Amino acid sequence: MTVQFTIDGLEVKAKEGEHLLDVARRHGIDIPSLCHHEAVEPIGACRVCLVEVRSGQKTTITTSCNFLVEDGIEVHTDTAEVRKHRAMNLELLLARAPKSDVVRKLASASGVTRTRFEPLAYEPLPNCILCELCVRTCDMLGHHALTTVGRGDKKRIGLPFNKPSDNCVGCASCLSVCPTQCISVKDTPTQRAIWGQKHDFILCKVCGAPVITKKHRDFAISEKGLPEDYYDTCEKCKQSAASKRFASVVW
Amino acid sequence: MSRTPKLDKKLISSILQQHKAGDASALVNVLHDLQAHLRYLPQEALEMAADHLGVSYAQMYGVATFYEGFHFKPRGEHVVTICMGTACHVRGAPRLLEQAERDLNVESGGTTKDLMFSLEQVNCVGACALGPLAIVDGTYKGSMTPAKLSNLLKKMHKKGKK
C-alpha cells in the first residue's frame, strides 16, 4: 500500500513499511545520521537523525531511521526543537569521540564546536560511538565474530571474553562501515592484523597484490559455492585479463 | 597450580541436555542453570551452550553480559551482596558497601585474591522492610550497620582461615 505525506512541505509517496529516513534521502532531503546503513536494519542508536512529526494534534520528536512512514503525517526536518536536541546529542557524541572527523563535522554543522562534558574515563575502542554497525554487519555477513558487550554506561563493542575469535575471517567489513573509523586494521603486503589476530593474504598470482585473507577465501568458497580458484587473481588483474580476452575476440 | 577448578564438560552437557536443543528462548534459563552448578560462566560452558541452543557464541556472550546476574570469573567461596535498592539507600546502604570494600579490599563486583570473598551489589531484592540489607551466601541480614557488617566479615574471615 502507498502512503502519502509531506517532508518540509514537499509531497512525497512511499510504500507502507518504509522508514522515513530512506524516503527522505530518496527525495533529496538530507537528514544527518551516524548509525544508519542501508544494508542493515536500523536500531536508532545515535539519535542524530531527529525530525519532528506532526500527526493530528500530536507533535513528536523522533528518529527518522526507524520511523515507519504513515499516511497524512507532516514531517519537519529542521525546526528549532530538532536543532536543539540534535545539537545536544552531537555534543554527547563529541565528548565520546573527540577525534572523529565525521562527528566533529556534524557537530559543528549543528553549532557545536566544543563539549561541556569531561572526556570519558573508559573506552576500550577510542572514538567508538557504539552505533553497532560493525556488529550488525558482521552478523549480516554470517561471521558472528563481534558482539555488543555489557549494557548501559558499560556497553562496548568487542569479542567474547576479549579473546581473538575463530569466527573472524579478517574481512574488515566492520571497519568499512564504521562511521568514526575507530577499528584498528593494519595491513602489510602479506598480512592483515585485526581484532587481535593476524591473517595471511592470498596474493594475486599475476601481480602479487593481496586479494583476500585466506580465512575469508575459505569462508566465501564454502558458503557461496564459488570455484576453488576464484580468488587466485585480484580484481584488477581479472579485469585486465578479461579485457585482453575481449580484445582478442573483437580484433 | 591453577586456582581455576577444572571444568567438568560432562556436567555441562548434562545441564544442557535438560533444555531443548535449538530453543533460544531457554537461553537465560540455561545460563542460570550453568551458573548454579559452576558458580560462574566460563568460556567453554558458553561455547557449548551456544552450540546446544543454536545461537552464535558471540550472541551468547553478548546476551550473558547484558544481565547483571551473570559472572564470568571464578567467584569467592563466600558471596557478600549489598542491596542498593531505594529503601536500603535512604537507610544508608552506600555506607555498607564502602565498609565492605574497605574491609575486603576489593571493589564492588570483585573477588578477594585468596578467592574467599566476592563482593557484589544488587538493585533491590524486595525485602525493603529489612533495609539496609546485606545478603551473605544467600541469607538475608537485615538492619545492617557498617560496624555490624565489619564484625561479620571478620568472623567469616577467621573461620575461613582455620
Add this chain to the structure above:
Amino acid sequence: MQAFKTPKQLQAHRKKIIESRPADRKAIAVCAGTGCKAFGSLSVYDVFQKTLKSSGLDKKWELRATGCHGFCERGPLVLMFPSGTLYQKVKPEDVDEIVEQTLVKGKTIKRLTYQDPVTSKWFRREQDIPFYKHQHRLVLKQNGMIDPTSLDDYLTIGGYGGFLKALKMRPAKVIDEVKKSGLRGRGGAGFPTGTKWEICAGTKATQRYVVCNADEGDPGAFMDRSVVEGNPQSIIEGMLIGAYAMGASKGIVYLRQEYPLAVQRLGLALESAREAGLLGKNILGTGFDFDIQINKGGGAFVCGEESALIASVEGRRGVPKRRPPYPAISGLWGKPTNINNVETWATVPLILDRGHKWFSSIGTEGSKGTKIFSLVGKVNNTGLVEVPMGMTLKEIVFGAGGGIPDGKSFKAVQTGGPSGGCLPESKLDTPVDFDTLVQEGSMMGSGGMIVMDESTCMVDVAKYFVGFLKFESCGNCTSCRDGLQRLYELLSDVCEGRASMETLDLIEELAGTIRATSLCALGTTSVNPVLSTLKYFRDEYVAHVKEKRCPAGVCKSLITYTIDEKNCNGCTICAKKCPEQAISGKKKKLHIIDQQRCIKCGICKDVCKYDAVIVA
C-alpha cells in the same frame, strides 16, 4: 490431587472443600514471606508444629505457613483465625506461651500485640491496627489466609470461581467483562486491560501468547514478589482466563531471578495446576489447551519494558524496540502477545468472580479498583498496603504508614519507581490515581512508594536514581546512555561542591534532550526524579552550589564529623571502632576527630551511645 475432567467435577470438589472448612474454623497463620522468613518465621512455624503435635492440639488447630501479610516491619507475624488476633515480632520461644495462653485459655498476650508508636495504643485484632484499617485488601488479603503451596487452600477462598464463570461465557464476553470493569494495567502505564486484550484477540494469528510480567525491577517495590510467593494460583487463574478470552495456548511468566522463593512457589503451583487438569491439553474437557512456562530474568531492569522483555525471552539482548508495532499485534516470534503484570493478572479472577460492577464501584472515575503499594523508606509502618484508587498520599503515608519515625519531619514521597517523581509536603493531598500523579510530575509506576524525611538529601536521591538508570539503561540510545552518564557526573558535581549555577542550567537542558529523544520509556522518564526535585526542592540544589552545604547532612564532601564537648564522656568506643584511627582521646576525656584522616564512614556516629557525634 485428582485430575478434574469437567468443570462440574472441579465445581463439586470446590463445594466439598469449602463446606469441609467452615470460615470459623480455628487456624494459625504464620507468615512465611521473604521479610518474615528473614526475621526467622520458619523456626516459629517449626516450633508451632512440634508443640501442637505433642499437645494433641493439631487436631483442633490448623497450622499454615502463608504468604506475605504485608506488615513486614513487624515480622515474624502470627495471625489467628477466627479471632483475628495478630502477634508480631514473635520468637520461637514465645510459641509455648501462645499455645498455653491463647490457644488453650483464649487469653491475649499483650506484649506480643501491636502498640502504635505514635498513640501508644495497643491493638489485639489485625483489622483494627491502623496499618490494616486504612487498607482495602482484595488481592493481598488472600495472601495471609492460604498456604501458597496448596491448591485446596486457594479453592477454599473461592479460587478458580472466576475461571469457571469465564468458561460458561463466550471469549468476547470475557473481554467485555474486563473492559467494563475499568481495570487498567498495574505495571505502570495504566493502559486499559480489556482494550489490550481486545487488540490481541482481534489480530489474526495461528498462535497467540499471554505473558505475565513479573520482572519487578523498581528498587523499593515488592508487591509482585509478595503475590507470586503468597498466592501463585491467582496468577495462573488470571492467565487462564486471559488465554481463554484471547485464544492463546501458551503462557510465559517472566520472573526476576532475584526472587528465588517466588520461582520455587510458582513452579510448585504450576505443577499442582497441571496435576489437577487446570493446565495442559483439553482443560476440564472443554477442548481448551493452555500451559505456562517460567522464563527467569537475568537481572536487567529494562526487561520490564514490553519489547525488551520479548527480546529477552527470545534469547536476545534485552534492548527495547521501537513501537508500533505493539506486542498485542506483533510480539513474541512475531505473534500477537498480551503482556500484563502480576497484580493485573491476580485481579482478573476477582473481576470475573464478582462481576465488573463490583470492581468498578471501587476507586475513582478514571482509575478503578485497588492498588498495592510498597511503602518503604523513612516511615513507621514499612510494608505492603493495598488501598482504593484515589486515596490521598497523606492518608497512605500518615494513615496506613503511621507517619515518620524518630520524631523527624516529612520531606518527600517518591512514587513510580526510579523514573517517578518526588512530591513534597504541599502535594500530600494528591489523590493517588494514574492520571493525577502524572499531572503532578510523577507517576503511578508499579507501586513503589518511598518516604523521605528531613535527613534525606534530595540531590543525593536524584543522583541515586540517575546512577541506577545509567547502569540499567540498555545502552542503545546516545541520549539515554551518554546523557544519563553525564547527568550523573553533573549531579556528582553538585553533591561534591564543584557545581556552579550554570551546572543547574546544563542539567535541565540535558534532561530535556534525554526526555525528548530516547527510544523507550526508561529513557524518556529517567529524568523525572531530577526535574521533580529541581522543581520542588530547588533550594537544596542551590545550597549545595552556592553555600557548599548539604542541608540534610548526607553529601560526604560537604559535611564534617565532629565530637560534641558536652555529650562526650570519653567512653572510647568511637576511637576503637574508627577504621582509620582518626579519633584520639583518653579514657573519660573528650575525644577529637582528625579531619585529615576522617573518611566520613559514619561508624563513630552509629556506635556512640551518647549522641556526641555531630554531622554538619
